[in-house]
Amino acid sequence: MSKKVAFYTLGCKLNFSETSTIARSMVNEGFDRVDFSEKADMYVINTCSVTENADKKFRTIVRQAQKSNPKAFVAAIGCYAQLKPEELAAVDGVDLVLGATEKFNILEYLEDLSKNDKGEVHSCEVEDADFYVGSYAIGDRTRAFLKVQDGCDYKCTYCTIPLARGISRSDTLSNVLKNAAEISAKGIKEIVLTGVNIGDYGKGEFGNKKHEHTFLDLVKALNDVEGIHRLRISSIEPNLLKNETIEFVARSKTFVPHFHIPLQSGSDDLLKLMKRRYLTALYTERISKIKKEIPHCCIGVDVIVGFPGETDEHFLETYHFLNDLDISYLHVFTYSERDNTEAALMEGIVPKNVRNKRSKMLRALSVKKRRAFYESQLGLLRSVLFEGENKEGYIHGFTENYVKVKTPWNPELVNELKKIKLTEIDEDGLVRFDFIPTAVEV
Template sequence: MENRKKVAFYTLGCKLNFSETSTIARNFQDEGFDRVDFEDVADIYVINTCSVTENADKQFKQVVKKAMKLNDKAFVAAVGCYAQLKPEELASVDGVDLVLGATEKFKITDYINDLSKNDMGEVHSCEISEADFYVGSYSIGDRTRAFLKVQDGCDYKCTYCTIPLARGISRSDALENVLQNAKEISAQNIKEIVLTGVNIGDYGKGEFGNKKHEHTFLDLVQALDKVEGIERLRISSIEPNLLKNETIEFVSKSRTFVPHFHIPLQSGSNDILKLMKRRYLREVYTERVNKIREVMPHACIGVDVIVGFPGETDEHFLETYHFLNEMDISYLHVFTYSERDNTEAANMPGVVPANVRAKRSKMLRGLSVKKRRAFYESQLGANKTVLFESENKEGYIHGFTENYVKVKTPWNPELVNTLHDINLTTIDEDGSVRLEFVNKLAEA
């Protein structure tokens, strides 16, 4: 019997990358490879890269080193955003044999002819203008939730962002394909699907730069709500200018969509939003949050925010801090601004010193802890449904309620990937809600 080759995967970055890694992994399995964990000895290591922060660049080198330690004769391939933006830089990293850009990554098995090590990484990278076709993907087998990609690329010109350079123009999957993928996921007994993309509110733009929307994001949400067998649907990050009142109202009455929104703000100062070339002002953000609270008082609302953007004075930062402090939101994802090549912001005046960026970041992270705690406290006494995940973390199993409250209870493998009605009672010192008695959980 032929000795089957082993392939392992490592994903840096966002949920979209996870969904794409999963699809690439299935392609390898279709070609006769066996998938193993990244911690295992493999013949091929595929690293799906991210370029959003400086840290992601450094992480890549560490992951390559780890692969080489496991098997110094292994073939190492880099794909993803960083591979599209800086292919030569990745190719020069010791141990890297192949670098594939945005259009090539889904055909990776075509590029692997033999597995001999190269002195220098071989690069296959398109001009990003050629990334005008759509490849659907979703992640299964990794966790109790699946990430379903519905859209790729972005037409926005935010001055700090490299994603349009790394992923190309905004384009979407056909509605029937998304529904078919959702059915395939639900057939695997996965209880929750998270919709993902670069700019999912822009859903509906076709391939090849066709700017006509065949369907809207609301059409997508309404159609997915009818798919049998899915218990929960969660919208990942969506731009405030694209989150329409109709969508918020539909989610509030929906069968499967959960009351959880993650809405990038980036700054609470209109001056900075204009410098960032965001497509809204803070007043629009306030309207969105108020609308969600009006129809879903218990909804979880997450916020992305960037600190230390060029030109951000102490006054601008305090404007952001006070805006978020007064807003009825649930948690923050705080990003410290880092200069990216080929972006407008990299050449802007008013550079904020690194120590000031770090201090501002720390302040907002502290605010996030406070906000999350207040949100959890507001949910105590409420009856919710929890979906338990698959990991045993120090003797506990964790799960999330529909409105994204993290819950834990002593480890019991029978709870994995099951939904239970619960009452939220006690917040543990680690910030999650603790459930003491597993036998009190009744199957939903």
């Protein structure tokens, strides 16, 4: 009788793509994959270390697994497992901890799935995480996350990702195209490009530090893959999002009008403390260029509040900068101290209640920005890709420019692209629509 394995993923789209690849390797070796809420023989938790909450949630998830099956084997993998393996191994119920390189060879570390008295650790030095493992996530999603790059050479003072994932390195262009074709052949209609720093694509493609290809080369090559309906660029650094890429996306029928561009602060003083590689003037230029080339483009922004040294004046500078920018929504992160980062040793610690207050203010601004963007789209024709989940009697989907829509549940719509006319915003902040006859080409 085959063993059952369940997976839980914390953190970013990159983690989801890697979880899916690891899961496929285990299924290929005879495991049955089940939902994490079900009883399984083994639970694999892919961890994140970006925020304090992700650390805390790990313990909760381990308890959930133990509740489903107290005798189950529990493995922790991912970024937190690389940074603090001994800490995870000491959590009650954890049997195995695998670091940045070991996680892709999880089967080599499994014997009979019997519980260990203490978590067993296999974690390399992060300097050894210098090779690339391609991955992509599909399954219960109508879109796939395709990993094209891993690691980061930047030295942002608040970030642990280079410590957890190693140096910047890229998949080969030929392998990216092969994976994209595989995804397309499975009937998936949208691919989201993901990585730690995808604008750095091409570095380390063949195990060396020079760029064999650029991010623009990648975009152009993917644009020609047969059968892909939509390609979406996930988070990309503003200094690496070049005008040529924006112009190409503006002309492309496959790349959708949506960018997510980290800002982190609207204060040049803080950007320098964070060791970001741009200032607000360059960021403003990027937004202006996008809106000039693609007026209906959706633009998301990452921002950190409560960074050491952030005064009321700095915060208001960020607030007004974002308020004046023609952007569509925010992802707001409340700064949390991370071990082994420069920022953790900086002066000017912002009290947590102040961090939380500032975070609420920016989240409220995000609601306002998203509402304004949605209102600008009312009355317009868009295409929507419907997702596979029945949420309280409704099916949801996203337009090409990332407007979230809803309509009464209809299983025939799952993974379908339909032409629609956006009509009104409901009480949940989602958009209702009218279907356009199928004679109108999507």
